[in-house]
Amino acid sequence: MTQHALLSTDKLHSAANADEPTTFRHVPHNIEAEQALIGAILVNNDAMDKTTDFLRPEHFYDPLHASVFETIQQLLHAGKSVTPTTLRTFFENVEPIDADLTVPEYLWRLAENATSVINARDYGRTIHDLATRRKLILIGEDMVNTAYDSPVDQPPNLQIEEAEQLLYQLAEQDKYGQGFLDFTSAMSQAIDVANNARMRGTDLSGLPSGMIDLDDMMGGLQPSDLIILAGRPSMGKTALATNIAVNVAAQKRLQRFQENPDGPPEPAVVGFFSLEMSAEQLASRILSEQAEIPSNKIRRGKIDEPEMARLMAASVALNSAHLFIDQTGGISIAQLAARARKLKRQRGLDLLIVDYIQLLSGSASKAAAGRVQEITEITTGLKALAKELEVPLIALSQLSRQVEQRDDKRPQLSDLRESGSIEQDADVVLFVFREEYYVQRREPSANEVEQHQKWQTELEAVRGIGEVIIGKQRHGPTGTVRLQFTGEFTRFDNLDRDHPLAGKADV
Numbered sequence: 453m454t455q456h457a458l459l460s461t462d463k464l465h466s467a468a469n470a471d472e473p474t475t476f477r478h479v480p481h482n483i484e485a486e487q488a489l490i491g492a493i494l495v496n497n498d499a500m501d502k503t504t505d506f507l508r509p510e511h512f513y514d515p516l517h518a519s520v521f522e523t524i525q526q527l528l529h530a531g532k533s534v535t536p537t538t539l540r541t542f543f544e545n546v547e548p549i550d551a552d553l554t555v556p557e558y559l560w561r562l563a564e565n566a567t568s569v570i571n572a573r574d575y576g577r578t579i580h581d582l583a584t585r586r587k588l589i590l591i592g593e594d595m596v597n598t599a600y601d602s603p604v605d606q607p608p609n610l611q612i613e614e615a616e617q618l619l620y621q622l623a624e625q626d627k628y629g630q631g632f633l634d635f636t637s638a639m640s641q642a643i644d645v646a647n648n649a650r651m652r653g654t655d656l657s658g659l660p661s662g663m664i665d666l667d668d669m670m671g672g673l674q675p676s677d678l679i680i681l682a683g684r685p686s687m688g689k690t691a692l693a694t695n696i697a698v699n700v701a702a703q704k705r706l707q708r709f710q711e712n713p714d715g716p717p718e719p720a721v722v723g724f725f726s727l728e729m730s731a732e733q734l735a736s737r738i739l740s741e742q743a744e745i746p747s748n749k750i751r752r753g754k755i756d757e758p759e760m761a762r763l764m765a766a767s768v769a770l771n772s773a774h775l776f777i778d779q780t781g782g783i784s785i786a787q788l789a790a791r792a793r794k795l796k797r798q799r800g801l802d803l804l805i806v807d808y809i810q811l812l813s814g815s816a817s818k819a820a821a822g823r824v825q826e827i828t829e830i831t832t833g834l835k836a837l838a839k840e841l842e843v844p845l846i847a848l849s850q851l852s853r854q855v856e857q858r859d860d861k862r863p864q865l866s867d868l869r870e871s872g873s874i875e876q877d878a879d880v881v882l883f884v885f886r887e888e889y890y891v892q893r894r895e896p897s898a899n900e901v902e903q904h905q906k907w908q909t910e911l912e913a914v915r916g917i918g919e920v921i922i923g924k925q926r927h928g929p930t931g932t933v934r935l936q937f938t939g940e941f942t943r944f945d946n947l948d949r950d951h952p953l954a955g956k957a958d959v
Contacts, residue, residue, distance in 0.1 A: 480585045482578055483511035490520055491566030494559065497534050499569040500524065503576035512582035516546075516555065532656070536560045540692035579693065584622065592616050603947040613790040625798060637794050658851075659720070659803060659844060662699025664921055664946045665933040670880065673844035678835040680809075680874055682849040682863065683884035684856070688918060689848045690729070691942040692884055692935075693805050694738050696846070697722045701773035701801045720802040721774040723795050725788060727811035731779040738775075741943040774799065785814045785833040785841075792837060806834065808848035828873035835877045849874060851883075861890050865923050881924040886937060887914040918944055 474515050475487050509525070512518035523542050524534050532538065536559040545554040595615050602611065622781055658672025667931065673679065673696075683689045683949045689751040701722045740747035743766035776799065788806065795801055806812070814826035814833075831847075838845035852868045863883040867872045875881065891911050896903040918937035922930045 454836055463619035472689055477891045479589060480582045483514060485575045485578045486512055486514055486517045487562055488566070489572060489579065490517060492572045492575070493524055494570040495566045496535065496569045497528060502573040504574040505749055509582055511580050513582065518538060520559070531869065536563050580649055587622055591615065599875035605914070613786050616790045616793060622672070626858070641819070642715060650895065657736060659695045659700060663935060663944070665935070669922055669931060669933055670925065670928055675844060676839045677841050677844050677879040678831070678838045678866070678877060679844060679880040679882065680849050680878040681846055681882045682851050682868055684851050684863070686889055687884045688937060688942060688944060689869055689884050691741070692920070693807060693816040693846060693943045694734065695741060695944045696737060697724055697775055697803070697805055698742065698770070698773060701775045718774060719774045721800045722776070722803045722805065723792060723801055724775060724777045725806045726777055726779050727781050727783070728807060729779070734777055737942065738770065739763060739766055740941050741771060744941050746940050747942070784809065785813070785830045786815070789833060789837050796841055801841055804838070804841065804843055804845045806845070806847040808850065810850050831873045831877040837934065849900045861885070862921060863923070875924065878924060879926045880922065883918045883921040883923055885921055886917070887919070
């Protein structure tokens with residue numbers, strides 16, 4: 453719809469008779485800044501170094517300037533000097549700017565008019581920012597056009613999610629998706645990670661989960677990793693996930709600490725997608741873990757004065773934890789990604805937890821193709837989201853019933869439901885297993901005295917012990933670590949350091 457279509461008949465008639473020319477808005481650009489930057493680089497090639505970390509040819513408004521900048525980049529990467537003379541060969545046959553000015557002559561003028569290379573970075577930043585504004589205009593125009601001419605089968609929520617994704621990608625364009633990274637830069641980053649861990653006085657390169665023995669095996673929760681936490685019902689998947697969430701939320705933000713070890717502590721931010729339980733149920737569970745009061749007593753209000761004091765103390769301590777819960781059930785992987793991006797943009801993000809994969813949905817086309825195809829889309833999307841946000845992503849998953857049919861109930865990779873894509877996309881696969889759960893259900897009759905005594909001995913050996921089996925770790929060892937499990941509060945914790953199993957892992 454044109455602007456004139458919004459005018460009344462009288463106004464349209466008067467506008468047609470007006471002598472004043474119609475004024476059009478031009479998209480944001482600055483030709484002078486582009487000329488100044490190219491001229492500065494032609495005079496002193498070192499000026500390019502001031503812009504290489506953020507400026508690319510597509511940021512230039514003028515196509516000729518974009519082509520010149522790209523050619524300069526290629527020559528400098530080849531170790532050649534860049535001057536109007538060396539560029540002449542590439543632009544001799546390009547269409548002249550006008551009848552009196554060829555492109556090589558234009559480049560000579562840019563070099564002659566260049567005053568200083570001091571402001572090269574400012575020129576580059578101006579070009580980059582104006583390009584960002586132009587992209588914002590394109591996104592806005594697409595939003596308007598799509599809203600006007602939206603297909604019947606495209607609900608408004610889908611357009612909102614797509615717009616959020618485009619805006620997030622634009623906001624993060626200098627941080628993610630920059631194409632190939634040369635090995636020297638990647639190696640430098642790896643050394644920085646190791647040095648930061650050394651400066652912190654710990655050998656963990658990732659975010660500490662609070663579980664000492666598990667962190668020793670994994671080096672902490674690594675940024676960009678998709679970590680699958682799987683187990684049969686009642687094994688404690690959600691309990692372990694909430695324990696880790698609270699432990700992380702009580703720590704310093706790792707990235708900020710690496711950048712400024714002497715800076716003030718900032719709490720880490722944890723996003724928790726609870727697709728099964730409500731936020732209130734999850735909060736009750738976390739309060740139970742922290743106050744060491746059974747959750748059923750909290751929900752029923754059957755607590756005495758000392759327990760109420762512990763509950764209030766735990767709530768005060770948790771008030772400072774930056775833990776954000778999304779309780780929406782049955783959301784799609786696209787909706788989850790959009791909400792995670794929004795959380796990172798508004799609050800920051802250090803760890804993302806999804807409880808659980810089988811409750812997520814994929815696109816309609818993948819759902820129609822079958823559940824395996826849908827799960828493949830979901831796990832691929834979760835892995836891509838972890839890389840995009842540069843945070844560890846812990847996704848909980850159910851195990852198939854075939855575990856129950858074996859004598860040894862310890863899970864393995866083949867037990868993952870729709871295991872092909874989950875196992876393939878995951879960087880780490882953790883299984884939660886409690887032998888105590890199965891031993892309790894094998895209790896013989898009290899009349900069988902010898903068998904019952906043997907059963908009691910077996911039960912005592914595994915009572916309160918939870919196992920985390922590392923079934924897959926892309927960049928580390930596999931094996932089993934043991935944790936303390938308190939069933940009354942559904943809480944996992946580190947084994948007492950005096951416990952014979954503490955610090956020992958079956959590798």
